[in-house]
Amino acid sequence: MAKTKAKAARKSLTWPRGLEQTPARAWWFQHFAALPRKMPLADIAHRLGINYSLARYYARMFKYRLGELPPEERHGPRKRRSRE
Numbered sequence: 242m243a244k245t246k247a248k249a250a251r252k253s254l255t256w257p258r259g260l261e262q263t264p265a266r267a268w269w270f271q272h273f274a275a276l277p278r279k280m281p282l283a284d285i286a287h288r289l290g291i292n293y294s295l296a297r298y299y300a301r302m303f304k305y306r307l308g309e310l311p312p313e314e315r316h317g318p319r320k321r322r323s324r325e
Contacts, residue, residue: 253274254270254274256270256303257303257304260302266302269299273285273300273303278306279308280308281309282296282297282300282307285300
């Protein structure tokens with residue numbers, strides 16, 4: 242039983258070393274720590290009800306390991322609009 246708890250503790254999100262703790266960061270950290278491991282950014286943004294760039298900002302700040310979208314959901318690069 243002790244081994245199971247140790248493995249679970251290693252898999253959970255931990256506060257990044259050297260990052261100053263503020264009330265806002267602590268609040269966002271709680272939300273990111275509650276997410277399943279390796280979610281794609283788009284899913285994180287949708288689940289937390291925030292925009293993609295904010296999800297990316299906090300994912301980088303807290304060193305959250307991101308997953309990838311399944312191949313059928315991936316999109317290629319955006320196409321440029323023609324100037325007509």
